[in-house]
Amino acid sequence: MTPEIGHFALALALALALVQSVLPIFGAARGNILWMQSARWSSLGQAFFMGFAFLALMQAFITSDFTVKNVVENSNSLKPMLFKVAGTWGSHEGSLLLWTLILTVFGAAVALFGSNIPLALRARTLSVQAWISVGFLTFMLLTSNPFDRVFPPPGDGQDLNPLLQDVGLAMHPPLLYFGYVGFSIVFSFAVAALIEGRVDAAWARWVRPWTLAAWMSLTAGIALGSWWAYYELGWGGWWFWDPVENVSFMPWLMGTALLHSAIVTEKRDAFKSWTILLAILTFSLSLLGTFIVRSGLLTSVHAFAVDPERGLYILGLLAVSIGGSLALFALRAPTMEPGGLFKPISREAGLLVNNLLLATATGIVLFGTLYPLFYEAATGGEKLSVGPPFFNASFIPVMLPLVFAMGLGPYLSWKRADLAGVLQRLRFVAVLAVLATLVTWYLAEGGPVLGYLSLMLAFWLFFSTLREWAMRIKLFEAPFPESLRRARNLPRSSHGMTLAHAGLAMAMFGFIGSTVWKSEEIVFVRPGTEISIAGFDVTFEGAERVRGPNYFADRGTLRVVRDGHYVTDLFPERRTYPVAQTTTTESAIRSTMAGDLYASIANPAAEDESAQGAWTLRILYEPLVNFIWIGSAMLVLGGGLSLSDRRLRVGAPRRKAAKPLALPAE
Structure with missing residues (x-):
C-alpha cells in the first residue's frame, strides 16, 4: 500500500506545481498580494509531498519489497543496509525522484528564508521554479514511475550495480544533484528578473547565497566522485574525461564564472546582462547533463542508459527551458542599464577576464563531449573517441592564464588600479x-x-x-x-x-x-615475485579466497619494504558478485602526504601460456595525489565560510522611503 501512497503523493505534488506555475506570476502582474503569497504554501506543500514519496520508495528498499519493480532491479536481500538505502537513488527512476525532491526543497527554502526578497520577485521566482517541477514530475509520472509494481514478485532482487555499492558513491549522487538542481533556483531568479525587467545590486545579493550553496555542493560531489573512481575502479587515476564526468564539470566551470560575475553586479552594479546569461547557461548545462546520461546516447558506469524515447522528453524540456529563457534574455537584455564604468586595469576587468576564460574552457569541454555524438550521427554510426590528449592539449593552456589572473586579481582595486604598484607588491x-x-x-x-x-x-x-x-x-x-x-x-x-x-x-x-x-608497473606475478617502484620493493606473497555479505573475493597480499625496512602490507581484492554476475576491483592504497603506493590485481591471465597460474598486478606511485x-x-570549506557571512545570510536591506522635511514655522 505504501508504494501507491507514494505514487499518489507525486500526483498531489504535480497538482500543486501546476497551481504554483500560474497563480503567483499572475498575482505579481496584477498586484494581487494573496495570489503572490500562495507561492509560499504551494512550495512547502510540494516539498512535503515529494519528501513523502521519496521516503516511501526508501522504505520499499529497506524492507526489500520485491513487489516494486525498482527494488527488484536495484536491490537484493543480502545487500548491506547502507546500500539498500543508496539503492533508492541508484536507478534512473530513483535518481529522478531525488532530483525532483531537491528541486522542490530549493523552492521551499526560498519560500521560508526569502522574507527579505520583494514579494513580486519571490512570487515570480517560485512560479518559474514550479515550471521546472511540472516538467520533471510529468516526465516521472508518464515515463519513469518509481513505484511500478511487478506480479508475481520474484523471490529476490537483481542487486545494485556492484560498482555503486561503495560509501563514497552512496553520497556522491545526492551532493552532485544538490549542485545541479541548486542552480535551478538561480535560473528561476534570473528569469523572474527578466520578466520583471529589474536587475540591480540587491538582486545580485539575493542570488549569491543560492549560487554559492549550489557551487559548494557540486564541488563536493565532483571531488567525491573523483575519489571513488581513484580507489574503486582500479585504474589508478582520478579523472578520465569521461563524458559523464564532463557533464558535471561544465556546470561547475560556468557556476564559478557566475559566482564571480554576481560579485561585480553586487559591488559595482555592472555585468548585469552577463550575470543573467551565466545563470541561464549554468542551469542549461545541468539539464544537458541530465539529458545525456538518461537518453541512451552513451554508456558509462555513471550513466542511466535507458530507452531513447525518455531522452526525447528531456530533450523537449531542454529546448523549452533554454530556448524560452534565451529568447526572453534577447528581448530584455538590451534594455538593462550598463552599470558602473571601469578601466582596463581594474578588479572588474580582472573578473571579466576570469569569466571569459572560464566560459572558453567550458566551451572546449562541451565541444569535446558532444563532438563524438555529432560525428556518429553524421557518419551513420561510425564511432570516434575524444579522450585525454585532446582535453589536455586544449583545456590546460586556457586554465593556466586563469591561475595567473587569480593570483593577481585580489590586489586590483575597483574601477581603476595602479598596475605598477600591484606588481611591486607581488615581486x-x-x-x-x-x-x-x-x-x-x-x-x-x-x-x-x-x-x-x-x-x-x-x-x-x-x-x-x-x-x-x-x-x-x-x-x-x-x-x-x-x-x-x-x-x-x-x-x-x-x-x-x-x-x-x-x-x-x-x-x-x-x-x-x-x-x-607518476610511476606505473603492470606485471604478471606469482608468490615470491618482487617489483621495484619509486624506491619501494614490493613482494607478492600470494592470494586467498574470502567471502563478503553478497560477494566473494580473491585477496592478494603484498609486502612493502623500503631501504631494507618493512613499511606495510597491502591487500588488493578482485570481488565477484554472483547475483549481479559482475566483478569489481578493490584497490589497496598506502597513503602519505608525499604520495600513494597503489595496487590492484586482476584475474589470473589465461591468454598467455607463459602466464598460467599468475596474477596481473598493477602497481603505481602517485606523488602528491592527496x-x-x-x-x-x-x-x-571556503565556500561554506563565505556562505556564513552575515551579509549574505541577511541579504540586501529594504530601502525605506525618506521622511518629508519639516517646514519651519512662520
Whole structure:
C-alpha cells in the first residue's frame, strides 16, 4: 500500500506545481498580494509531498519489497543496509525522484528564508521554479514511475550495480544533484528578473547565497566522485574525461564564472546582462547533463542508459527551458542599464577576464563531449573517441592564464588600479614561486617543461593568496594582537575567498604531481615475485579466497619494504558478485602526504601460456595525489565560510522611503 501512497503523493505534488506555475506570476502582474503569497504554501506543500514519496520508495528498499519493480532491479536481500538505502537513488527512476525532491526543497527554502526578497520577485521566482517541477514530475509520472509494481514478485532482487555499492558513491549522487538542481533556483531568479525587467545590486545579493550553496555542493560531489573512481575502479587515476564526468564539470566551470560575475553586479552594479546569461547557461548545462546520461546516447558506469524515447522528453524540456529563457534574455537584455564604468586595469576587468576564460574552457569541454555524438550521427554510426590528449592539449593552456589572473586579481582595486604598484607588491611572491619550482626541479630530477610551468603558477597562486590575506590583517607589519583583531573583524567572505583560492592551488599540486611524476608497473606475478617502484620493493606473497555479505573475493597480499625496512602490507581484492554476475576491483592504497603506493590485481591471465597460474598486478606511485582531496575540501570549506557571512545570510536591506522635511514655522 505504501508504494501507491507514494505514487499518489507525486500526483498531489504535480497538482500543486501546476497551481504554483500560474497563480503567483499572475498575482505579481496584477498586484494581487494573496495570489503572490500562495507561492509560499504551494512550495512547502510540494516539498512535503515529494519528501513523502521519496521516503516511501526508501522504505520499499529497506524492507526489500520485491513487489516494486525498482527494488527488484536495484536491490537484493543480502545487500548491506547502507546500500539498500543508496539503492533508492541508484536507478534512473530513483535518481529522478531525488532530483525532483531537491528541486522542490530549493523552492521551499526560498519560500521560508526569502522574507527579505520583494514579494513580486519571490512570487515570480517560485512560479518559474514550479515550471521546472511540472516538467520533471510529468516526465516521472508518464515515463519513469518509481513505484511500478511487478506480479508475481520474484523471490529476490537483481542487486545494485556492484560498482555503486561503495560509501563514497552512496553520497556522491545526492551532493552532485544538490549542485545541479541548486542552480535551478538561480535560473528561476534570473528569469523572474527578466520578466520583471529589474536587475540591480540587491538582486545580485539575493542570488549569491543560492549560487554559492549550489557551487559548494557540486564541488563536493565532483571531488567525491573523483575519489571513488581513484580507489574503486582500479585504474589508478582520478579523472578520465569521461563524458559523464564532463557533464558535471561544465556546470561547475560556468557556476564559478557566475559566482564571480554576481560579485561585480553586487559591488559595482555592472555585468548585469552577463550575470543573467551565466545563470541561464549554468542551469542549461545541468539539464544537458541530465539529458545525456538518461537518453541512451552513451554508456558509462555513471550513466542511466535507458530507452531513447525518455531522452526525447528531456530533450523537449531542454529546448523549452533554454530556448524560452534565451529568447526572453534577447528581448530584455538590451534594455538593462550598463552599470558602473571601469578601466582596463581594474578588479572588474580582472573578473571579466576570469569569466571569459572560464566560459572558453567550458566551451572546449562541451565541444569535446558532444563532438563524438555529432560525428556518429553524421557518419551513420561510425564511432570516434575524444579522450585525454585532446582535453589536455586544449583545456590546460586556457586554465593556466586563469591561475595567473587569480593570483593577481585580489590586489586590483575597483574601477581603476595602479598596475605598477600591484606588481611591486607581488615581486616577493614571484621570487618565492620561482625558487619553490627550482627546488622541486632539483628534487624531482626531470619532467616536462609544461609540468614545471604549471607548478610555478600553482606556487604563484598559493603565495599570492597568502600574501594578500597577510596584507589585509597587517601580519608582521603591526603587533600580533592588532593583526589578530583585524583577522577577527575581516568579513568571513574574505576568509572564504582566501581559503578557496589556496585550496585550488593545493589541488593543483595534486593534479600536477600525480600526472607528471607518476610511476606505473603492470606485471604478471606469482608468490615470491618482487617489483621495484619509486624506491619501494614490493613482494607478492600470494592470494586467498574470502567471502563478503553478497560477494566473494580473491585477496592478494603484498609486502612493502623500503631501504631494507618493512613499511606495510597491502591487500588488493578482485570481488565477484554472483547475483549481479559482475566483478569489481578493490584497490589497496598506502597513503602519505608525499604520495600513494597503489595496487590492484586482476584475474589470473589465461591468454598467455607463459602466464598460467599468475596474477596481473598493477602497481603505481602517485606523488602528491592527496593534495587533490585536501584542496577540494578547502574549496568547499571556503565556500561554506563565505556562505556564513552575515551579509549574505541577511541579504540586501529594504530601502525605506525618506521622511518629508519639516517646514519651519512662520
